[in-house]
Amino acid sequence: MDNRLILHIRDLNKKYDKFALKDINIELPTGSIMGFIGPNGAGKSTTIKSILNIIPFDSGRILINGMDNIKDEIKTKQIIGYVGEQLNLYNEVSAYKIYKFVKKYYPEWDDSFFHQLVNKFGLDLNKRIKELSKGTGVKFALSLALSHHPELLVLDEPTSGLDPVVRNEVLDILLGIVNTEGCSVFFSSHITEDIVKVADYVTYINDGTILLSDSKKNILENYKSLEFADDIPESVKRHLKFYRNNTAIINNLDELLACCSKEFNGSKVVSRAAALDDILLFLIEEDAAHAELNS
């Protein structure tokens, strides 16, 4: 891992009638994997499509390995491997014809690596895209995305809709390749299990706003899940931003203890690293509380 940024999003803004991306800032160091978490409709796909310049954005700048993704569109795309949420491939056309078409656009295309991946994934290139299952389609898209040895892999919910067996298989193979190839990954998913497995960094997004972006290590160190043996005392609840049943999520244990350590007396509490899902809920609640306060 070095200090250079493979992906640098600065003040990205994009407005729709009922939704807007607001000042998105993301920094992904070269050689790292970033998980991009958010509920459906949070702006994950819009951000990713902006990175690929599939959709135009209103303002801001996106740099891929220091190159502007609009001014140097072709060059930046040649070092990106992309797998979208939907395949959006020509359904009536065989995988072979699509591979033949795509390879012409990448000077670094490695045919032998492509065929290695095809064999590893057990793909039949003579099949038409519509004849491939969802899982096989994702494997084919991954083979296309990896065969030019991309420096940055951008994956938009690639495992959504896959059964757990195929999901794990895809993730394991992907992780193996990423380790061997040393490429950076920007990976959106609402399946946080996948993110926990592979990510070095985690960025949370909700309603078009980045809620938190930090290393997974820091996030898991800072956010704790407090599990009370009995109900959470009312006096403690007043200091909590998010709790559910007898579990509370906190982002600063020392601060909480400083303000209500006495209330903990007598309560059996176990503290452990919070789940990424619960942290997302905590951040959404916190953001809503801020918004309410400001209004």
Added chain:
Amino acid sequence: MLNLIVKDLVFNARQVLIGLLMSMFGFLTILDGPKYAAIGLFMVPALLFSQIVGKSCYMEDKDNAFKFLKSLPISKNNVVISKYVECIITLVCSYVFMYLVNLALTSLGLSKYVFNFNLVAYMASVLLLYFSVYLWIFFKYNFASAQHSTFFILMGSVAFYKIQDYLKITSIKIPGFFTGINTSYTLFAVALAAFIVLIKLSINAFLAKE
């Protein structure tokens, strides 16, 4: 650019073949002499356009494949321009082929058809306008809307002939207006200008398309 054109032909190989076979019916008009010349000159390129360019538009729209194209390191301008180049290729190939078939049939004494270049320029202008409007609607909206434009073209053509008939009945003459050399070529120049403007508009529409 060439890759994109080859892609449309390869991905669409069956439809291209069907289009070529269908366009043979248009060639039959040559055997009937000049009577159906305008129909033949319209029908052959229109059928080929529908099967080659139209079907590739259909595939891209149905599968949202334009998003896939946008994700590749391809100039977006080229994605649009390649479709327009395919129109020109369709048009030129149709007329060159018709000319050669006519030449061969004439040498065998089977054709009385005289290749009228004014009429060719006139029909090419009409088709060029139609193709470019069709593609602009496709890039701006979608395939279904572009297909609907076919209906308006047909209605417009019928209305045009009806108006012509009406003008003849009332003895208002517009001598040589539609077959005169200057007029045909002026119309062609206008169609070409519109073609270029619509390429630019289509590029803008494609860039904004989500």
